[in-house]
Amino acid sequence: MGGNEVKWEMHPMKPKPVLARIWAALFVTILAVSLALPAIAAEQPGNKSSSVRAPVTAGAPPGGVLGGQSDSDSWRQIRRGQAFQLSGTKTGTPVLIKSTGEEWRSVRNGIVSRYGGYLLGVTLLVMVLFFLLRGRVEIEGGRSGQFLPRFSELERMIHWFVAATFILLGISGLILVFGKYTLLPLFGPAFFGAVASASMQGHNLFGPLFIAGIAFMLVVYAKDNLPKLVDLMWALKGGFLFKGHASSWKYNMGEKVWFWIAMVCGTALSTSGIAMIFPMLIEDPDMLRLAVIVHGVAALLVIAPAMLHIYIGTVGVEGALEGMTKGEVDANWAREHHDLWAEELLSKKGSQAPEAAE
Numbered sequence: 001m002g003g004n005e006v007k008w009e010m011h012p013m014k015p016k017p018v019l020a021r022i023w024a025a026l027f028v029t030i031l032a033v034s035l036a037l038p039a040i041a042a043e044q045p046g047n048k049s050s051s052v053r054a055p056v057t058a059g060a061p062p063g064g065v066l067g068g069q070s071d072s073d074s075w076r077q078i079r080r081g082q083a084f085q086l087s088g089t090k091t092g093t094p095v096l097i098k099s100t101g102e103e104w105r106s107v108r109n110g111i112v113s114r115y116g117g118y119l120l121g122v123t124l125l126v127m128v129l130f131f132l133l134r135g136r137v138e139i140e141g142g143r144s145g146q147f148l149p150r151f152s153e154l155e156r157m158i159h160w161f162v163a164a165t166f167i168l169l170g171i172s173g174l175i176l177v178f179g180k181y182t183l184l185p186l187f188g189p190a191f192f193g194a195v196a197s198a199s200m201q202g203h204n205l206f207g208p209l210f211i212a213g214i215a216f217m218l219v220v221y222a223k224d225n226l227p228k229l230v231d232l233m234w235a236l237k238g239g240f241l242f243k244g245h246a247s248s249w250k251y252n253m254g255e256k257v258w259f260w261i262a263m264v265c266g267t268a269l270s271t272s273g274i275a276m277i278f279p280m281l282i283e284d285p286d287m288l289r290l291a292v293i294v295h296g297v298a299a300l301l302v303i304a305p306a307m308l309h310i311y312i313g314t315v316g317v318e319g320a321l322e323g324m325t326k327g328e329v330d331a332n333w334a335r336e337h338h339d340l341w342a343e344e345l346l347s348k349k350g351s352q353a354p355e356a357a358e
Helices: 017-042 071-079 099-133 153-225 229-236 253-277 285-316 331-337 339-349
Strands: 147-149 328-330
Touching: 099 153, 099 285, 147 331, 147 339, 153 253, 153 285, 229 253, 253 285, 328 331, 331 339
Parallel strands: none
Antiparallel strands: 147 328
């Protein structure tokens, strides 16, 4: 080759401006399509997994689902129990949800069970404090050995019949109300389910027997439990809570108050219980919910004083239980707790009561 040396140099190839713009436009297009694909797929008809809804604009939206109304407004209308035009609804009120059911649940499982539990707890505390501070109320003059008839066989039979059914109903009812808070965490669902089912069956079985017993008790016991002026004096003197004598007839004011609480609450329990066992007698669901609330409140209001009655009648006062087990009481006990009744009974028999100890 000639005498001149040829030198080769490598220079980078520069793309032409037009080709660069094409590549950039293609890249932006691909990126935009990839980002828009999920939204496009979600809007396809029949896609049930869609969580994206097209914004509501002026006029009828696609599908005509909500119209100009938001989800919260629709749900609020449903919860307030407002009527809707429902297809296929021929009977009843055309509502989707009745908020009274949720309100009933919150009252029954909230207010009633919470404050009812407080009431029973306070009652138990009062019993413990009474035992620690006052102790057992003994017969101050000692036993005389002379006995006075206090309760007839009919009175005792009715008392123990009502007492037995009341205790069975009370225990089963407390299990139904408080069992899920106490038994369920301790013993598990299998045990609690069996106990709760047995409690419900027993409650329904003994309920009608309790109603009959309450009716007979009202007829037999009411005449001696009418209020008298001496009952007010007994209350002002504190009864047997403090040392000192407080006169009374066959029943003192405390016993009379307990009797009428039992009668009033027993009547409320009976009527509401009938409505719960036979719901077809009441067509209004709201009245049935009210019956359940009345039943629970009346039960708790009568169980609390019943606890005090059982304590006083057994270990709280010496000689008190003998009236319901034997039908007769010691004369000194009668003069100490029911002196007016004892003196009247002794005068009719033409005998003289033993003198109280100095």
